[in-house]
Amino acid sequence: MQNISAVIMMSGTGKLPQKRKVPALPENEKKLYDLIWSKETLGIWTADMKKETGLSNNAVTKALKSLQSKGFIKDVVNIHNKAKKIYMAVEFEPSKEISGGTWYSEGSLDLEFITILREQCRLHVERLKVATLENVWQFIRDSKVFYIDFSLQQIKEIMSAMVLDKELEELISSGVGDFFHIRAGRECYRSLKGRDGPKEGFFSAVPCGVCPRINECSPDGIISPNTCVYYQKWLGLDY
Amino acid sequence: MVGQQGVRYTISLIATHFGDVVAKVCECLIRRGSLSFMEVVRFTELHKGQVKDCLLVLIQHNCVQAFSIPKTVGMGGATKPVTLYMAIFDNIIHRMRFSKFLQIVKEHLGNQCAELLEGFLQHGRLTFELLYDRASGLSGGKAKRDDVLATFNKLVHAHYLERCPKGDPFLESDANDEVSFVRKRTRSGEKTWTIEQEAIIAAAPSDADRFSGILNLMMDTEADIKHIKNDSSLEVSAGNKRKHEALEAEEEIQNTINTIDVLWRANYEKFVQCLKKKTCVANVRSRFGLDAAIVLEAMIESSDHQNARTMNSVSSSMSSIIESVRGKPGGLSMTLEHVRTILEQLECQVCTEETGALYTVGLKDIIENCQNDEVESLVFKKYGKESYRIFRLLIKMGQLVPMDQISDKTFLEKKEAQKILCKLWKDDYLDMEKVNLNVRGRSEVFLWKVNKKVLWELVLNDMFHTALNISQKIAQVNEEFLLSNADVQKLERLRRARLILESSLLKLDDAIMLFHDF
Structure with missing residues (x-):
């Protein structure tokens, strides 16, 4: 999984080819190939091909098969609609709109890979107590856990998601104490181990806080605190 | 503005504490706004005597405030003052916090003070004489007058007790004689007050009077009587004008309100301020540690804010912070450098004045942090981890965010993100805006945000x-x-x-x- 992801990550940003090779092809195939090539990193859906070229269903299917077997085009997964088959010239890599960006593989989020990278980031922040983005980025590069290079932006995306999950917190360095190795005023990260995740709220601790029927509940109604099964369970009165 | 459930809850509190009839009068005032005595009688369909008793109970317990406004009788007729009664929502809600108020005093001033305060919480308004009688009764006649006075003064000087506001302040009116509880006035061209807010301001004693304790019981009582007599003579003279038209029951309420004895009550503002301090300190302790909590507590204590709602930030000089920090357990060992680091950690603003540098910490931000925590925890428990992540992102960004950006930043599949967003939107946790674009074959873009208000x-x-x-x-x-x-x-x-x-x-x-x- 990791290897697949790595390949995707290195080439998943929709690169443009240097020069177009014009192959000798039968008329229908050439017409289709020109159209597909003109769509560059966005690719084109088969239904749109039929509409734009005016070719019959059979002719398009046959030409696509032939072009694919000759290695001129490829099919790519569209993350917005996996059933919608999109074709693209082999010289292009799908744009972010089609592939979903750097963290996607085969049209799906590469969750396993993201989890490993998050774990590595967390480990390094915990090792240093407080770390800057650059510290973590450098550590990931030096650790050789991954055989590809991540950009600073990619590490920032991961760290920001960890801040949203309250695994890390974003701070401004004071330059002293735990922050001694970071210049005062710089943005840095600290692990929230032990107090990570959401804080237990006062309201959410009561059944009504998360009750899906709160709007139907009234003192004398069918649903009321006196008849509420959630209350009985919460209070240990469901005997 | 408090919603329907808030109103229902206050009415249930009054019903539990004073019974259904008082709750009926209170509900009438909360739902309809300020009303005259006769209007309350008409709307509640209760006997005048019952309404009178209910209003007296509510005034005694600081849940209702009376005020007078001039009203023109008939077309071009004479103007005469009319007394209106308004329910004070906040004071009713504070009734569920009495145990917290007692705990604050117990921790700060000890059990004796807490026992005296309990008298005020039980009876609403008391003169010193009544308070002494109560203390004496509870101790089986052992309580000494001087001791009770000293304890009482302690409470007043710490601002836990205050003199009661004027019973029936008279509000001057402009040409407009139609009175509505939503009528607004502008003062100094900046703030807009409702007539109820104006009445509260007009009724409030000056700060000097509000917390002037009883230094010498005999002298003070005489002086107070003179002072009140002067005050009440004004009100009585205003009252005389309308005496022949006023109802007997209403007169009795007025007489009770305008008693010549000095009445005291618990100062709820001070207690709410203490609880706000406690909340802010607890939040900072959990985020930055014990030392930071000590520094923040010292900063709040060295500032002289009276009102919790307006206490959005506190400012202190380094010397007062240090002085206050040293007086706290655990604060003695803190060096100047350490305090300075904590102030930076708390993101204090520094401004230099003639007297020296002033450090300002934003309590509003800390409270906002607590509010976010509360709602985020609700989202987590109700909708799950992914929804929590999306919600936190939108809170952090505080603006409309396109769907694609949300799924990218939260590492969620577009479809899943869309599903979560729709669910949160349906339950009114999010606002959604649809923008029509014709870019790259996509005609519509959905933008999402948290509408905090x-x-x-x-x-x-x-x-x-x-x-x-x-x-x-x-x-x-x-x-x-x-x-x-x-x-x-x-x-x-x-x-x-x-x-x-x-x-x-x-x-x-x-x-x-x-x-x-x-």
Whole structure:
């Protein structure tokens, strides 16, 4: 999984080819190939091909098969609609709109890979107590856990998601104490181990806080605190 | 503005404490706004005597304030003052916090002070004489007058007690004689007040009077009597003009309000301020550690804010912070450098004045942090981890965010993100805007944001609903408790359930305060 992801990550940003090779092809195939090539990193859906070229269903299917077997085009997964088959010239890599960006593989989020990278980031922040983005980025590069290079932006995306999950917190360095190795005023990260995740709220601790029927509940109604099964369970009165 | 559930909860509080008839009068005032005595009689369909008694109970317990406004009788007729009664929503809600108020005083000034305060919380307004009688009665006649006076003065000097506001302040009016509770006035061209807010301001004693304790009992009482007599002579003269038209019952209310004895009451503002301080300090302690909590507490204590709602930030000089820090357990060992580092950690603003540098810490941000925590925890428990991540992102960004950006930043599949966003939007946690674009074959883009103002009101309304539910359940458990006197196991279960409910209600009130009082 990791290897697949790595390949995707290195080439998943929709690169443009240097020069177009014009192959000798039968008329229908050439017409289709020109159209597909003109769509560059966005690719084109088969239904749109039929509409734009005016070719019959059979002719398009046959030409696509032939072009694919000759290695001129490829099919790519569209993350917005996996059933919608999109074709693209082999010289292009799908744009972010089609592939979903750097963290996607085969049209799906590469969750396993993201989890490993998050774990590595967390480990390094915990090792240093407080770390800057650059510290973590450098550590990931030096650790050789991954055989590809991540950009600073990619590490920032991961760290920001960890801040949203309250695994890390974003701070401004004071330059002293735990922050001694970071210049005062710089943005840095600290692990929230032990107090990570959401804080237990006062309201959410009561059944009504998360009750899906709160709007139907009234003192004398069918649903009321006196008849509420959630209350009985919460209070240990469901005997 | 408090929602329907807040109103229901206040009415249930009054019904529990004073009975259904008083609750009916209170409900009438809360729902319809300020009303005259006759209007209350008409709307509640109660006897004049009953309404009079109910109003007196509510005034005695600081839940209602009377005020007079001039009103023109008939077309081009003479102007005469009319007394209106308004319910004070906040003071009614504070009734569920009395145990917290007592705890504050117990921790700060000890048990004796807490016992005196209990008298005010039980009876609303008391003169010193009544307070002394109560203390004497409770101690079996052992309480010495001087000791009670010293304890009482302690409470006044710490601002836990205050002199009661004027019973029936007269509000000057402009040409407009139609009085509506939503009428607005502009003062100094900046702030807009409702007539009720103006009445509260007009009724409030000056700061010097409000907290001037009783230094010498005999002298002070005489001086007070003179002072009040002067005050009441003004009010009586105003009252005389309308005496022949006023109803007998209304006169009795006026006489009770305008008593010549100095009345004292618990100063709720001070208690709310203490609770706000406690909340801010606890939040900072959990985020930055014990030392940071000590510094923040010192900063709040060295500032002289009176009102919790306006205490959005506090400023202190380094010397007062240090002085206050040194007076705290654990503060003695803190160096100047350490305090300075903590002030930076708390993101204090520094401004240089003639007297030296002033450090300002934003309490508003800390409270906002607590509010976010509360709602985020709700989202987590109700909708799950992914929704929590999306919600936190939108809170952090504070603006409309396109769907694609949300799924990218939260590492969620587009379809999943869309599903979550729609669910949160349906339950009014999010606002959505559709923008028509014709870019790259996509015609519509959905933008999402958290509308804090609307959501916070919704959450507060649900909190009041929950408080009402818990109170109802407590009443049911109490009833069952009385009926099942034989079954020991059942009794124990009910006792435990009541304990859970009561402590949950207190904690829920902490959350209500975050959204309503701070």
